Amino acid sequence: MQLYINEALKRVGETFAFQADEQLPDQEYGTRELQFLSPATVKGEYTFNGKAFTVTANVKVSLHSVCARCNEPFDEELSFNFSERFIRQTAQEDEESYRYGGDAIVLNEAIMDNLFLQLPLVSICREDCKGLCPTCGVNRNFEQCDCCNVAPNNAFAVLLERQNEYKEV
Numbered sequence: 026m027q028l029y030i031n032e033a034l035k036r037v038g039e040t041f042a043f044q045a046d047e048q049l050p051d052q053e054y055g056t057r058e059l060q061f062l063s064p065a066t067v068k069g070e071y072t073f074n075g076k077a078f079t080v081t082a083n084v085k086v087s088l089h090s091v092c093a094r095c096n097e098p099f100d101e102e103l104s105f106n107f108s109e110r111f112i113r114q115t116a117q118e119d120e121e122s123y124r125y126g127g128d129a130i131v132l133n134e135a136i137m138d139n140l141f142l143q144l145p146l147v148s149i150c151r152e153d154c155k156g157l158c159p160t161c162g163v164n165r166n167f168e169q170c171d172c173c174n175v176a177p178n179n180a181f182a183v184l185l186e187r188q189n190e191y192k193e194v
């Protein structure tokens with residue numbers, strides 16, 4: 026995804042809006058294979074201050090994910106914002122900033138870096154996913170089994186149960 030910056034380079038201090046859709050390439054991240062179900066929607070603005078560009082944007086992506094509780098595949102929607110600084114390829118300072126060359130800013134690296142920061146450690150298909158029965162392995166979102174009535178085996182679960190009992194009173 027590229028922003029063409031010829032105008033902005035001439036008009037220092039002005040803010041330019043942009044919006045674009047881009048199919049991001051599938052890639053590996055740690056043990057996870059990131060597969061994008063549809064083009065990412067990137068919407069934002071950029072400003073040149075005479076030395077560097079500031080690009081702020083919102084990114085929406087839809088990822089193929091597998092639920093950590095029930096093992097079912099699902100579409101995981103992520104939306105996040107970023108604000109990044111870009112300096113000319115040949116600039117001597119600011120090793121921390123992204124670089125731009127010629128008449129375009131290439132956003133892909135900044136988008137992916139920020140996506141990695143936003144990825145949840147554990148992806149859950151929905152807030153109230155019941156997961157798999159630890160005893161017989163059925164998906165408790167779809168099926169009930171008789172072995173699922175075992176007492177919760179950790180203190181936190183017990184507390185939750187008690188809270189629910191109070192609520193019901």
Ligand SMILES: [Zn+2]
Pocket residue numbers: 092093094095096097149150151154155156
């Ligand atoms: Zn699930």
Ligand SMILES: [Zn+2]
Pocket residue numbers: 158159160161162163170171172173
């Ligand atoms: Zn079971």
